[in-house]
Amino acid sequence: MxxxxxxxxxxxxxxxxxxxxxxxxxxxxxxxxxxxxxxxxxxxxxxxxxxxxxxxxxxxxxxxxxxxxxxxxxxxxxxxxxxxxxxxxxxxxxxxxxxxxxxxxxxxxxxxxxxxxxxxxxxxxxxxxxxxxxxxxxxxxxxxxxxxxxxxxxxxxxxxxxxxxxxxxxxxxxxxxxxSAEHHDLVLAIVSHVPHLIAYNIVGTAADLETVTQSEVIKFSASGFRDFTRIAASDPTMWRDVFLHNRDAVLEMLARFSEDLASLQRAIRWGDGNTLFELFTRTRAIRRGIIEAGQDTASPDFGRRATPGADEKAPS
Amino acid sequence: MxxxxxxxxxxxxxxxxxxxxxxxxxxxxxxxxxxxxxxxxxxxxxxxxxxxxxxxxxxxxxxxxxxxxxxxxxxxxxxxxxxxxxxxxxxxxxxxxxxxxxxxxxxxxxxxxxxxxxxxxxxxxxxxxxxxxxxxxxxxxxxxxxxxxxxxxxxxxxxxxxxxxxxxxxxxxxxxxxxSAEHHDLVLAIVSHVPHLIAYNIVGTAADLETVTQSEVIKFSASGFRDFTRIAASDPTMWRDVFLHNRDAVLEMLARFSEDLASLQRAIRWGDGNTLFELFTRTRAIRRGIIEAGQDTASPDFGRRATPGADEKAPS
Ligand SMILES: NC(=O)c1ccc[n+]([C@@H]2O[C@H](COP(=O)([O-])OP(=O)(O)OC[C@H]3O[C@@H](n4cnc5c(N)ncnc54)[C@H](OP(=O)(O)O)[C@@H]3O)[C@@H](O)[C@H]2O)c1
Ligand SMILES: NC(=O)c1ccc[n+]([C@@H]2O[C@H](COP(=O)([O-])OP(=O)(O)OC[C@H]3O[C@@H](n4cnc5c(N)ncnc54)[C@H](OP(=O)(O)O)[C@@H]3O)[C@@H](O)[C@H]2O)c1
Missing domain, CATH: 3.40.50.720 (NAD(P)-binding Rossmann-like Domain)
Structure with a gap:
């Protein structure tokens, strides 16, 4: 003290x-x-x-x-x-x-x-x-x-x-x-609750596939998937309560997410590279803003390179 | 040499x-x-x-x-x-x-x-x-x-x-x-391509909202969102090509993802906490598997705590 x-x-x-x-x-x-x-x-x-x-x-x-x-x-x-x-x-x-x-x-x-x-x-x-x-x-x-x-x-x-x-x-x-509490719940739905939901969801989808085994998913996870598994390892009780108690805002933001995803799906189906390229360029600005605001590290891969554990095992 | x-x-x-x-x-x-x-x-x-x-x-x-x-x-x-x-x-x-x-x-x-x-x-x-x-x-x-x-x-x-x-x-x-090339493309669709697509997508959704500003999204990103922005800062040309050239496998995995997400959405709408809790418990095993396989760090938050940059700024 x-x-x-x-x-x-x-x-x-x-x-x-x-x-x-x-x-x-x-x-x-x-x-x-x-x-x-x-x-x-x-x-x-x-x-x-x-x-x-x-x-x-x-x-x-x-x-x-x-x-x-x-x-x-x-x-x-x-x-x-x-x-x-x-x-x-x-x-x-x-x-x-x-x-x-x-x-x-x-x-x-x-x-x-x-x-x-x-x-x-x-x-x-x-x-x-x-x-x-x-x-x-x-x-x-x-x-x-x-x-x-x-x-x-x-x-x-x-x-x-x-x-x-x-x-x-x-x-x-x-x-x-x-x-206001109302605005808080909307903001958190998009910056936290929906991201957690889609992380949990993709991990669930991957675990349930018949064409790709769980051990393949684990082995090859470093190509993107592993980022989602961190969030999807969060406490189940806490997160169940979050979704049950912020239902309206989460459903609202989820509807927007799904609508946007459907349009990307259409772009892929029809080979519309411009739509994909345009979005993939826009999203980089947000990342830059987060780093400038001191809310994330600028090191590649969250600086994982420097962390012990991930790289300390020798190739077998 | x-x-x-x-x-x-x-x-x-x-x-x-x-x-x-x-x-x-x-x-x-x-x-x-x-x-x-x-x-x-x-x-x-x-x-x-x-x-x-x-x-x-x-x-x-x-x-x-x-x-x-x-x-x-x-x-x-x-x-x-x-x-x-x-x-x-x-x-x-x-x-x-x-x-x-x-x-x-x-x-x-x-x-x-x-x-x-x-x-x-x-x-x-x-x-x-x-x-x-x-x-x-x-x-x-x-x-x-x-x-x-x-x-x-x-x-x-x-x-x-x-x-x-x-x-x-x-x-x-x-x-x-x-x-086989065919199996590779399926595996990568789920461990890499779809994760990148949904990361790009959520960042796009967040950027386009009217009810929550971009500066709020950036400011409050540490509650989950920022993880997705890293992946969504990847090279637009490379990723446009990936989606155009692995169309079928990506659309197949994306359909599974969307189907599963719709079922979570329904669980939230109807207050079905058990379905949420059950999924949120299952997903932790995959994370453990990835850490045991040496494919990610076990440190909380990817070990970001130890990285310079994110935490070096004093609160203003
Ligand atoms: N984790 C995060 O990232 C985070 C971030 C910001 C805010 N929050 C919020 O912070 C709160 C706590 O989260 P946490 O991460 O600290 O959780 P935690 O580590 O799981 O700890 C939960 C605490 O709540 C107690 N508890 C659990 N269920 C209870 C019940 N039904 N009745 C009474 N006590 C109960 C537990 O007691 P026992 O161990 O004795 O059972 C434990 O002391 C949550 O409301 C969460 O929304 C969490
Ligand atoms: N980045 C990853 O995470 C990752 C992981 C595994 C595999 N890959 C694969 O690796 C390959 C390269 O990725 P990268 O990350 O190294 O890309 P990068 O850093 O963007 O470099 C791309 C290279 O390709 C050249 N290039 C770009 N467009 C070209 C075109 N139309 N014709 C001829 N050359 C062109 C560039 O040349 P100029 O600079 O001279 O224009 C540059 O030398 C891609 O096929 C990708 O799928 C990437």
């Missing part, structure tokens, strides 16, 4: 997987809280969090962790937010800030808001950072560095509470942006 | 982009050829190859490079293979091995075979290795390390010629596999 006064006296993290543990590490490292209370439903996960020394107190009852906390953050799958809110609501301290990290915002607000007491400040949030791994061991302090956290304050949210949460996330290394 | 006798006296590389230059670097480094003749159609590219000292002689006429060569490898876009073969055919030395690196094999064979003299050995090949960059500066010697090169010998190919080409590719660090 830093010498300065911590931003919060007591924070409670309900759920201590990839996101919860990364927040805990930041709160500790940057002195954002004097006391970090950690709750999770399974004893196994709680014990692991304690072994990793992620917090100051450990609870199997979410309400116990939330009691007396100035900031409570739900770090559980989107579909569990309502049930967890019901548990903690009676224990919440008046004036506490209640937030979450869910990848969908409209549904989380619909679940949580009616259950929260009048005298707490509800500021929904979503850190746009993650990896394909999960659980308390997956967290690391740099996860939020240079990534965006989106706040989607609801009508009537106290601006001071939003500001404090913004300071908290900036303390974790994130940049912070504010928008 | 190593002290031992080189595998070939003279090799000719027709086309000196990412693949051609990576072959040249390997041929030099591992003593696979006494003389490396390089040809490319544009003076600018040829000068750059010479500046990089990739070969021993430099030619704007492909036939000049091919003359007297024991191994000639076409490293040009798939659609250019017929025209280049026409140029070099009269110059080919009897007994020479003629090969290529095209990402499609059926069409390349159909283009080249009828134009080649009877007295040369035609052994089509495809190294399954690449990055999103192109041109002679993009090459590097480790490109083929631990990756597969597929040979698709045609009926009547001299096994000794196939064996020598296999030894050449193993000298470049690759593992070598043999299969």
């Amino acid at each position: 830093s010498a300065a006064e911590p931003l919060f006296e007591r924070i409670a993290l309900i759920g201590i997987g990839l996101i919860g543990s990364s927040i805990a590490l930041n709160a500790r490292q940057h002195g954002l809280a004097r006391h970090i209370a950690i709750a999770t439903r399974r004893e196994e996960t709680l014990n692991r969090a304690e072994e990793l020394a992620l917090g100051d107190s450990y609870h199997l009852e979410a309400a116990e962790a939330a009691e007396g906390a100035d900031l409570v953050i739900l770090c559980v799958p989107v579909g569990a937010c309502g049930a967890v809110t019901k548990e903690i609501a009676p224990a919440l301290k008046p004036g506490a800030i209640v937030s979450d990290v869910g990848s969908v915002k409209g549904s989380v607000i619909a679940q949580m808001r009616p259950l929260l007491p009048e005298d707490v400040h509800f500021v929904p949030a979503h850190p746009l950072a993650g990896t394909e791994h999960s659980g308390p061991d997956a967290g690391f302090p740099e996860l939020f560095q240079n990534r965006w956290t989106i706040l989607t304050p609801v009508e009537g949210t106290d601006p001071a509470a939003s500001d404090r949460l913004k300071t908290f996330w900036e303390g974790c290394g994130a940049r912070v942006e504010t928008m | 190593s002290a031992a006798e080189p595998l070939f006296e003279r090799i000719a590389l027709i086309g000196i982009g990412l693949i051609g230059s990576s072959i040249a670097l390997n041929a030099r480094q591992h003593g696979l050829a006494r003389h490396i003749a390089i040809a490319t159609r544009r003076e600018e590219t040829l000068n750059r190859a010479e500046e990089l000292a990739l070969g021993d002689s430099y030619h704007l006429e492909a036939a000049e490079a091919a003359e007297g060569a024991d191994l000639v490898i076409l490293c040009v876009p798939v659609g250019a293979c017929g025209a280049v073969t026409k140029e070099i055919a009269p110059a080919l030395k009897p007994g020479a091995i003629v090969s290529d690196v095209g990402s499609v094999k059926g069409s390349v064979i159909a283009q080249m075979r009828p134009l080649l003299p009877e007295d040369v050995h035609f052994v089509p090949a495809h190294p399954l290795a690449g990055t999103e960059h192109s041109g002679p500066d993009a090459g590097f010697p480790e490109l083929f390390q631990n990756r597969w090169t597929i040979l698709t010998p045609v009926e009547g190919t001299d096994p000794a010629a196939s064996d020598r080409l296999k030894t050449f590719w193993e000298g470049c660090g690759a593992r070598v596999e043999t299969m």
Whole structure:
């Protein structure tokens, strides 16, 4: 903890997987809280969090962790937010800030808001950072560095509470942006949810073919396919909940994707090289923009060349 | 060049982009050829190859490079293979091995075979290795390390010629596999061509939305989208040719992909979480297989965390 006064006296993290543990590490490292209370439903996960020394107190009852906390953050799958809110609501301290990290915002607000007491400040949030791994061991302090956290304050949210949460996330290394929950859900549908869906889908398609074996798919995956398998190795529970809870925006973006794909299919069928060439040229500009914005590495192949593991095996 | 006798006296590389230059670097480094003749159609590219000292002689006429060569490898876009073969055919030395690196094999064979003299050995090949960059500066010697090169010998190919080409590719660090051109084109459609097509497509869809701006797509890309933009930054000419020349296999695999996607769409629409959960669980096994096969890194996020560039900017 830093010498300065911590931003919060007591924070409670309900759920201590990839996101919860990364927040805990930041709160500790940057002195954002004097006391970090950690709750999770399974004893196994709680014990692991304690072994990793992620917090100051450990609870199997979410309400116990939330009691007396100035900031409570739900770090559980989107579909569990309502049930967890019901548990903690009676224990919440008046004036506490209640937030979450869910990848969908409209549904989380619909679940949580009616259950929260009048005298707490509800500021929904979503850190746009993650990896394909999960659980308390997956967290690391740099996860939020240079990534965006989106706040989607609801009508009537106290601006001071939003500001404090913004300071908290900036303390974790994130940049912070504010928008409506509805817009958030549309944006995420195209930059995250549909990409995950098509990654899961192509991996499923490849696994089910009769003409090409699974072992061929694995062996020859370096020609493009392997990129998709990373995303398609993400947590099934989390992603099931994302799709069930952001249904409308996902279906809308998916319809656009399929429409565009049908037109590429037609171009291939009729040998229309110009349509293909024109699209393949346009898409490069977006990649350049992402690299210039510091949101991806410019190294070829994500810099995989330099990573150990992929290339260390000798040809057999 | 190593002290031992080189595998070939003279090799000719027709086309000196990412693949051609990576072959040249390997041929030099591992003593696979006494003389490396390089040809490319544009003076600018040829000068750059010479500046990089990739070969021993430099030619704007492909036939000049091919003359007297024991191994000639076409490293040009798939659609250019017929025209280049026409140029070099009269110059080919009897007994020479003629090969290529095209990402499609059926069409390349159909283009080249009828134009080649009877007295040369035609052994089509495809190294399954690449990055999103192109041109002679993009090459590097480790490109083929631990990756597969597929040979698709045609009926009547001299096994000794196939064996020598296999030894050449193993000298470049690759593992070598043999299969029919038809099967190659099916396998590549699912592990490479369709993945590239859907990556190009989602980037196009995202760029064209009215409800979400391009700058939002770029800013928030780290939640999944950015992975697709790497692939969608690949060379437009090369990829246009791939889709035009592997039409049937691509359309077949694309139909399967779309069918599967429609069923996921239905699951989302009707709130069928089990179907989603079941697929999202199955797909993880494929990822594990790829990592165990040494075809990708196990580090979270492709090990991007450790790469400079992405994280070096301070939050603003
Ligand atoms: N992973 C990402 O890339 C990412 C990025 C941004 C936002 N998010 C959001 O962050 C949240 C957590 O994701 P994560 O990646 O940290 O997940 P995770 O690593 O799988 O951890 C999930 C945590 O939630 C708990 N949990 C699971 N199901 C629960 C239930 N039904 N009721 C109560 N607690 C439950 C788990 O407890 P036990 O282990 O004790 O069962 C665990 O503590 C999700 O809402 C997700 O949308 C994820
Ligand atoms: N990139 C990959 O990931 C990858 C992987 C495996 C296989 N391949 C295959 O390898 C081949 C070359 O790809 P690459 O990535 O090395 O391409 P590249 O870096 O773009 O280089 C292409 C080379 O081909 C020449 N060329 C282009 N169009 C031509 C034409 N119409 N006629 C004659 N020469 C032409 C270029 O000459 P100028 O510069 O002089 O115009 C250049 O020397 C393609 O067949 C591709 O399918 C690529």
